[in-house]
Amino acid sequence: MNILISFLLAILSSMLIDNVVLSRFYGICPFLGVSRKVKSSLGMGVAVVFVIVLATVICWPLYNFVLVPAGIPFMDTVAYILVIASLVQLVGLFIKKYSPSLYKSLGIYLPLITTNCAVLGVAQGNTDQGLNFLSSLANGIGTSVGFLLIIVVFSCIRVRLESSNVPKAFKGLPIALIVAAIMAIAFMGLQGLFSGIQL
Amino acid sequence: MANNAKKYIITAVTLGVIAAASAGLIGLTNLFTAKQIALNEQKRIKAGIVEIFADDAEILEEKAVSDKELKYTNYEYTLNKGVAFRTTGSNMYGKISMLVGYGKGIIPGGSETSYKFAGIYLITNEQTYASTLVENYVTPLNNDDINYDDVKCGATYGATLIKEMIEETNKIMEGRKAE
Amino acid sequence: MAREKGYTKKNFLKGIIIENPLFVSILGTCPALATTKSIEAAIGMGILFTVVLVCSNLLVSLLRKLIPEEIRTPAYIVIIATFVTIVKMVTNAFLPELYQTLGVFISLIVVNCIVLGRAEAYASKNKVFDSLIDALGMGLGYTLALISMAFFREILGTGCFTFGKVFTFIPEVSLRIIPKGYEISLFQTPVGAFIVFGVILAVLAFIKNRKAELKENLARQERIKKQQEAAAASAAAKANAEGGNK
Amino acid sequence: MTKEAYLIIAIVILVALLVTFIVSFVLYRKTPVPKGCENIEINEENCSHCSHKECSHFIKRDEE
Numbered sequence: 001m002n003i004l005i006s007f008l009l010a011i012l013s014s015m016l017i018d019n020v021v022l023s024r025f026y027g028i029c030p031f032l033g034v035s036r037k038v039k040s041s042l043g044m045g046v047a048v049v050f051v052i053v054l055a056t057v058i059c060w061p062l063y064n065f066v067l068v069p070a071g072i073p074f075m076d077t078v079a080y081i082l083v084i085a086s087l088v089q090l091v092g093l094f095i096k097k098y099s100p101s102l103y104k105s106l107g108i109y110l111p112l113i114t115t116n117c118a119v120l121g122v123a124q125g126n127t128d129q130g131l132n133f134l135s136s137l138a139n140g141i142g143t144s145v146g147f148l149l150i151i152v153v154f155s156c157i158r159v160r161l162e163s164s165n166v167p168k169a170f171k172g173l174p175i176a177l178i179v180a181a182i183m184a185i186a187f188m189g190l191q192g193l194f195s196g197i198q199l
Numbered sequence: 200m201a202n203n204a205k206k207y208i209i210t211a212v213t214l215g216v217i218a219a220a221s222a223g224l225i226g227l228t229n230l231f232t233a234k235q236i237a238l239n240e241q242k243r244i245k246a247g248i249v250e251i252f253a254d255d256a257e258i259l260e261e262k263a264v265s266d267k268e269l270k271y272t273n274y275e276y277t278l279n280k281g282v283a284f285r286t287t288g289s290n291m292y293g294k295i296s297m298l299v300g301y302g303k304g305i306i307p308g309g310s311e312t313s314y315k316f317a318g319i320y321l322i323t324n325e326q327t328y329a330s331t332l333v334e335n336y337v338t339p340l341n342n343d344d345i346n347y348d349d350v351k352c353g354a355t356y357g358a359t360l361i362k363e364m365i366e367e368t369n370k371i372m373e374g375r376k377a378e
Numbered sequence: 379m380a381r382e383k384g385y386t387k388k389n390f391l392k393g394i395i396i397e398n399p400l401f402v403s404i405l406g407t408c409p410a411l412a413t414t415k416s417i418e419a420a421i422g423m424g425i426l427f428t429v430v431l432v433c434s435n436l437l438v439s440l441l442r443k444l445i446p447e448e449i450r451t452p453a454y455i456v457i458i459a460t461f462v463t464i465v466k467m468v469t470n471a472f473l474p475e476l477y478q479t480l481g482v483f484i485s486l487i488v489v490n491c492i493v494l495g496r497a498e499a500y501a502s503k504n505k506v507f508d509s510l511i512d513a514l515g516m517g518l519g520y521t522l523a524l525i526s527m528a529f530f531r532e533i534l535g536t537g538c539f540t541f542g543k544v545f546t547f548i549p550e551v552s553l554r555i556i557p558k559g560y561e562i563s564l565f566q567t568p569v570g571a572f573i574v575f576g577v578i579l580a581v582l583a584f585i586k587n588r589k590a591e592l593k594e595n596l597a598r599q600e601r602i603k604k605q606q607e608a609a610a611a612s613a614a615a616k617a618n619a620e621g622g623n624k
Numbered sequence: 625m626t627k628e629a630y631l632i633i634a635i636v637i638l639v640a641l642l643v644t645f646i647v648s649f650v651l652y653r654k655t656p657v658p659k660g661c662e663n664i665e666i667n668e669e670n671c672s673h674c675s676h677k678e679c680s681h682f683i684k685r686d687e688e
Contacts, residue, residue, distance in 0.1 A: 022568055023568050024412075025409075025568065025571070026486075027408070028407040028411060029404075029405070029407055029408065032407065062637070066630075066634045066637055067634055069630040069634075070627070070630040070631040070633065070635075071627055071630070071631065072229075072631070072634060074225065074229055074463060074467055075225065075463070075638065076485075077459055077462055077463050077466065077485045077488060078221075078456070078459040078460065078638070079638060079641065081455060081459050081488050082456075082459075082638070082642055082644075082645050083641060085452070085455055085645050085649075086641060086644045086645035086648050086649075089645065089648035089649050089651075089652045090644070090648045092652050093648055093652045096652065096655045096657070096658060097655055097658075100658035100659060103657075103658050114455075114489070115489045115491050115494065116489065117489045117490075119489075120485065120488060120489050124482050124485045124486070125482050128325070128481070128482060129289060129294045129325045130287075130289045130294040131289060131294075132289070135289075135290075167580075168583075168584075168587060169580045169581070169583045169584035169587060170576075170580045170583070171583070173404065173579055174576045174577070174579040174580035174583060175576070175580075176576075177572050177575050177576030177579065178572070178573060178576045178577075180572045181569045181570075181573045181576065184567075184568045184569045184572055185569050188569065206446070210446050210448075210449060213441075213444050213445060213446075213453075214449065214452075214453060214642075214646065217441070217445075217453055217456060217457065218456060218639070218642060221456055221457065221459075221460035224464060225460060225463050225467075228463075228464045228467050228468065229467060231471075232467045232468060232470065232471035232472075233471075235471035235472060236470050236474075239470075239474045323478075448650055448653065449646055449650065452642075452645050452646045452649050455645075456642065
């Protein structure tokens with residue numbers, strides 16, 4: 001029970017308090033690039049959740065049971081990027097071949113994920129910080145769901161921005177970044193959300 | 200068909216050579232840097248010991264601790280001023296690696312007979328609330344403003360981890376007498 | 379092959395201004411926001427990034443005829459990951475403070491869009507020397523962009539410039555510009571990163587708009603002038619013709 | 625098991641990963657786009673935030 005609670009708390013904390021985009025700065029490129037439409041941001045977000053969770057599940061054992069016993073922990077980055085890239089290609093291949101409907105909604109976002117720093121960032125961060133498997137999984141789930149949440153919310157705001165009267169120089173990306181700053185202020189308010197909880 | 204096969208072989212060989220060269224380069228760099236990285240680690244420990252004790256603190260002996268009962272403690276250092284332990288632990292907010300120092304305490308009568316908790320030094324602090332933890336827990340603890348089991352500080356998880364580490368080293372030190 | 383004169387210079391400078399990877403192409407934004415708390419960290423990140431970019435561009439350009447088209451991306455990823463790992467280990471060994479400051483963002487150079495982008499778009503098609511110059515220009519452009527962001531974030535957030543904290547081989551100096559108590563520490567937080575980046579982009583857009591406007595104005599004036607001249611000429615011709623008719 | 629055995633296993637796994645990546649990469653490019661998805665519309669006019677040529681967002685730069 002205790003484990004379950006701390007697992008859920010860890011998910012919530014890496015989702016809200018330490019949000020990927022707004023406080024850890026992972027995945028800014030798709031955050032700014034694929035957020036003009038709610039539908040496309042949803043597709044990107046779901047694809048990222050899928051790949052991050054899978055990558056976490058593979059990378060943690062790879063590091064702890066293969067690279068560390070072999071005495072080559074410094075190969076981690078190479079191994080992770082290979083895992084992530086092949087994962088993306090395999091998932092893409094599967095979808096392309098067997099599920100045209102899924103391909104229609106997710107297919108174009110999959111190749112983008114290899115260069116999304118959130119995936120490598122989570123895998124690398126998990127082992128750099130020496131988290132255990134459960135915490136890594138919680139971090140992976142929390143981070144990716146946090147990404148999904150933030151990119152969808154952001155795209156909703158951007159849709160409205162398109163039709164609002166913004167100073168000419170701020171049109172497009174600059175105002176989007178200012179909006180992101182305001183969102184970051186809002187998320188700063190969530191800090192210390194769980195600090196009073198004692199397990 | 201033969202042409203095709205040749206092309207595949209050339210591709211495979213090229214890639215193999217690239218991969219092998221990459222691995223070789225990384226291995227070579229590791230040979231050069233591993234020593235330096237270990238040395239940096241050593242320097243950091245020395246800095247921590249100076250921070251906890253005094254400028255003239257010195258490491259006399261280093262010993263790896265390999266007791267299965269101990270969850271966090273990795274190394275024990277015998278110093279001219281006392282004893283220090285290197286502990287590493289992590290919770291879901293990240294890893295903490297720190298030194299716990301015990302100074303020789305002078306009890307009334309003039310002879311050095313027991314050890315007293317002297318302070319901690321964080322070597323790596325990768326907690327999410329790293330700065331809160333240092334401000335509200337580690338600094339007051341080192342200044343004797345709070346007790347180590349007073350973990351309510353805004354970074355409770357990190358503080359609890361540190362508390363558990365200190366409790367473990369306290370247990371090791373229990374009953375030890377300085378000569 | 380005929381070569382435009384001054385191509386090398388143009389090739390080098392394009393990465394700094396016209397095609398600045400951060401401010402114009404909006405690439406590599408993650409480290410730009412995360413590692414610009416202080417100028418020193420920005421310089422460190424810029425240098426590491428440039429080293430990786432130069433090495434990978436060189437190797438990709440050298441191997442451009444050997445690597446078949448179908449497997450280009452995998453080969454490039456392996457090459458880039460290798461150089462990042464090497465850079466990471468060397469930094470950890472010789473600049474441990476920089477390694478601790480940048481943390482996971484050194485590893486994240488692997489997925490920095492600029493490195494892979496330059497390898498695919500430029501180095502895979504051009505000669506070794508040109509690729510080297512391109513990489514140097516892009517790296518310098520990125521570094522300068524990082525420094526300009528860090529400049530505002532550091533001075534507004536801490537009120538002073540501090541050197542020697544990350545590069546420990548130089549003595550530690552702190553130069554206070556804003557008196558204590560008047561700094562806005564918000565600029566050191568993620569919020570400040572977004573604001574500074576947004577405002578810089580807005581200023582650049584403003585300058586661009588201004589230039590376009592001026593150009594358009596000039597063109598319009600020219601056009602009006604020409605029209606007037608043409609009108610005057612045609613009127614004169616008409617008058618002449620009418621005069622001739624009479 | 626000795627350290628050497630672990631090292632060999634690790635190298636085998638890394639090579640296997642590389643091969644998986646390359647094979648899946650080539651296969652992905654060779655698999656035809658499923659029916660009905662030939663030209664999915666993308667409205668991000670100037671998304672140039674990555675370098676993936678497969679991505680329909682990718683604008684070809686540097687092709688003077």
